[in-house]
Amino acid sequence: MRTRLTERFGVEFPLFAFSHCRDVVAAVTNAGGFGVLGAVAYSAERLDEELTWIDAQVGGRPYGVDVLVPGKIDAAAAAPGARLPDLIPEAHRDFVDHLFRKYGVGAHSGPGEIGAAGAGSPGDADDVGRRVTHEGATRLIDVALKHPIGLIASALGPPPPEMVERARAAGVPVAALVGTVEHAARQVAAGADIIVAQGAEAGGHTGEVSTMVLVPQVVDAVAPVPVLAAGGIADGRQVAAALALGAEGVWCGSVWLTTDEAETPPAVKRKMLAATSRDTVRSRSRTGKPARQLRSAWTEEWDGAPDSPGPLGMPLQLLLAEEAMARVGRAAEAGVPGARELANYFVGQVVGQMNQVKPARQVVYEMIEGYADAVERLRAVTDS
Amino acid sequence: MRTRLTERFGVEFPLFAFSHCRDVVAAVTNAGGFGVLGAVAYSAERLDEELTWIDAQVGGRPYGVDVLVPGKIDAAAAAPGARLPDLIPEAHRDFVDHLFRKYGVGAHSGPGEIGAAGAGSPGDADDVGRRVTHEGATRLIDVALKHPIGLIASALGPPPPEMVERARAAGVPVAALVGTVEHAARQVAAGADIIVAQGAEAGGHTGEVSTMVLVPQVVDAVAPVPVLAAGGIADGRQVAAALALGAEGVWCGSVWLTTDEAETPPAVKRKMLAATSRDTVRSRSRTGKPARQLRSAWTEEWDGAPDSPGPLGMPLQLLLAEEAMARVGRAAEAGVPGARELANYFVGQVVGQMNQVKPARQVVYEMIEGYADAVERLRAVTDS
Incomplete structure (x- = not known):
């Protein structure tokens, strides 16, 4: 395959794999795609370790880093000197x-629980919340730029000017995730080199417009800036569809969560393997902003229970949920049925296609084969 | 273009156009696609007139008819002898x-208003509500089968056995719209010859799973039954994407609403031309079942106002809304600003791409050209 992006990034396939797990990032990069590590799970120190590990695995092949820079966060949390856990209301x-x-x-939930059993989330609660502020994201970017990364991606809001400046100075392109045409134009104005147009079916923070509808409009709005399609892409037919829509590559996150390499908590992985595409919900209950995730007792209670106080904003809800989910995860592993009901994680509607644990490399190869088959089918339809 | 469906239906393009407007149906059929008339807008007598008109226009080229057969309707409405308007609660x-x-x-809303100014909806209120019962749909099917139709489509629930039997006896294939993989399998078991897999971004009654995610799963679940993709398809790139996903054709409804031929009320047409893809909502407020439509004061009030009694079930909400919207339409044309705020209609997220009034024939040709361009792009990516 050859698009402007395969040329620019020196990859065989314009397949960008977002994961919080370094093993997935390295596996996809080594299979000819482009792995992108989600940095928000890590403290600055830990991110440095993870990237050093990846550097050793990929032998100079390209990979990137994704940070979460929300456009708007809770005002109190943004105040200088605020200690984030203190801002979570009693209710x-x-x-x-x-x-x-x-x-x-089980027992009382106090602060300071975060990361105790999490998949790579050490650090105190205040630090975890801070990673999604400009200040925290900038710290992570500084660490990332010490490594030979090929891309910095910014989820939510436009990339902050300091991020664009630092990346430019280092010669690293900036990608920005968007869920609307309006945001795409704003991101390009803010200096994004690549737009990731992410449909409502995607896992994690997502808008309301579907990939099918969003991608062609974003492509037209930002041309000649290249666009990656995200949301609803887990097999080769969907890769071909994304390119048909005008994207020059794809950005996939969910599909890696059930790979061999993924550090998805076992209770969640089992749920994902069993889930249909109707078993996700777009809910504020994990981060404070609408994010697609497995529907579970956690989302049902926060969004539907009469006694729910309703989710807090970002980053306080993220803090509260991460803390709670670390405990839920441990209880689920210990076999507590209620904990298994609560357990969830961000995932897109493609979870209905994720029915088997596979190596990440195999997922890449199957996507490319499926892509080639789909193009062959289109040729036959058109040429006959 | 050539798929099993172009062969089977004798069309140049596997492009199925759903419309309540006979002019659109005839124009698409005459342009090499396949027009499908939505019959629910019509009484049995009026449907007969519409189809007679189409027969005279298309000179033997193929077209079809769509009926609405909900799996579940309001229990009281289903009771024998019930007069539907009497069942609408005072609140x-x-x-x-x-x-x-x-x-x-303006003035008091009484029964008997329906169709007074509607686009082709004559008949008393009871009759309008009945058209979406098995009994009413069967009456429409009997009329349709007297004409040389090439397809009967069933929206909502599985096609009732009598519908399948009558269609089979007449040699007419049955298509069924579905929004989930589970329903697709059920529809095939009930005798559907073609499945229309309709994503959440579609206008009208729709599920929650996007076209990108739904189509490949439905294709796999019902193979070798052919699948049409619906939802999010208004240009040639989206047609190519649908075929890449494994569909053998597309089913489009929204894109015709802003054509020259469409009888869309002018206030609604203006709103559609101005709308972005974020200006639709999936709401029960027009039919009692979740249906995507323009977000308007009507949907906001029913779904969000503290004093809203909440929508009724199907068909009572349909009856109430049609009655109200006939009046709103007249007031909007008379220039009442509040009526323009209330005015809405079923439309998918592709409304953001519908920015210009065009002849239906031109829409067909542009879709086919855009399709060919997209396939050419895919070839270039793959062969280089």
């Missing part, structure tokens, strides 16, 4: 305690 | 009156 901590009791997850 | 009529007052639409 919200009480609701989490109530859920723990109701679902048999 | 719901009162809420409509309140909206009329609030938005300056």
Whole structure:
């Protein structure tokens, strides 16, 4: 395959793989795609270790880093000197305690729990919340730029000027995720080199417009800036569809969560393998902003229970949820049925296609083969 | 273009155009596609007239008819002898009156209003509601089968056995619209010859899974039954994407609403031309079942106002909304600003791409040209 992006990034396939797991990033890069590590899971120190590990694995092949820079965050949390865990209202901590009791997850929820059992989330609670502020994201970017990364991606809001400046100075292109045509134009104006147009079916923070509808409009709006399609892409037919829509490559996140390499908590992985495409929901209950995830007792309670105080904003809800989910994860592994009901994670509607654990490399190869088959089918339809 | 469906239906392009407007149906059929008339807007007698007109226009070229056969309808409405308008609760009529007052639409809403100014909806209110029952749909099918139709399509629920039997006896294939993989399998078991897999971004009654995610799963689940993709398809890139996903053709509804031929009420047409892809909502407020439509004061009030009694089931909400919208339409044409705020209609997220009034024939040709361009691009990516 050959698009402007395969040329620019020196990859065989314009397949960008977003993952919080370094093993997935390295596996996809080594299979001819482009791995992108989600940095928000890590403290600055830990990110440095992860990237050093990746550098050793990929032998100079290209990979990137993704940071979360929300355009708007909770005003109190943005105030200088604020200690984030102190800002979580009593009612919200009480609701989490109530859920723990109701679902048999056990003892009192206090601060300081974060990362104790998480997949690569060490650091104190304040630090975790800070990573999604400009200040925190900039710290992560500084670490990332010390490594030979080929891309910095910015999820949510436009990339902050300091991020664009640092990346430019280092010769690293900036990609920005968008869910609307309006945001795409704003991101290009802010200096994004590549736009990731992400449809509503995507996992994680997502808008309301579907990939099928969004991608062609974004392509037209930002031309000649190249566009990656995201959301709803987990097999080769969907890669071909994305390119038919005018994208020059794809950005996939969900499909890696059930690979061999993924550090997805076992209870969540089992749920994903069993889930259909109807088992996700776009909910504010994990981060404070609408994010698609497995529907679970967690989302149902926060979004539907009469006694729910409603989710907080970003980053406080993220903090509260990460803390709670670390505990839920441990209880789920210990076999607590209620904990398994609560357990969830960000994933797109393609979860319905994720029915088997495979090596990430195999996923890449199957996507490319499926892509070639789809193009062959289109040729036959057109030429006959 | 050549797929099993172009062969089977004797069309140049596997492009199925759903419309309530006979002019659109005839124009698409005459341009080499396949027009499908939505029959629910018509009484049995009027449907007969419309099809007679189409027969005279298309000179033997193929077209079809679509009926609405909901799997579940309001229990009271299904009871024998029930007169539908009598079943609408006072609170719901009162809420409509309140909206009329609030938005300056004028006088009291009584029964018997339906069709007075509607686009092709004559008949009394009871009859209109009945058209979406098995009994009413069967009456429409009997009329349709007297004409040389090439397809009967069933929206919502599986096609009732009597529909399949009558169609088979007449040698007419049956298509069924579905929004989930589970329903697709059920529809095939019920005798559907073709499945229309319709994503959440589609206008009208729609599920929650996007076209990108739904189509490949439905294709795999029902093979070798052919699948049409619906939802999010209004240009040639989207046609190519649909075929890449494994569909053998496309089913489009929204894109015709802003054509020259469409009888879309002028206030609604103007709104559609100005709307972005974020200006639709999936709401029960027009039919009682979730249907995507323009977001308007009507949807906002029913779905969000504290004093809203909430929508009724199908067909009572349909009846109430059609009645109200006939009046709103007249007031909007008379220049009442509040009526323009209330005015809406079913449309998919592709409304953001519908920015110009064109002849339906031109839409068909542009889609085919855009399709060919997209396939050419894919070839270049793959062969280089």
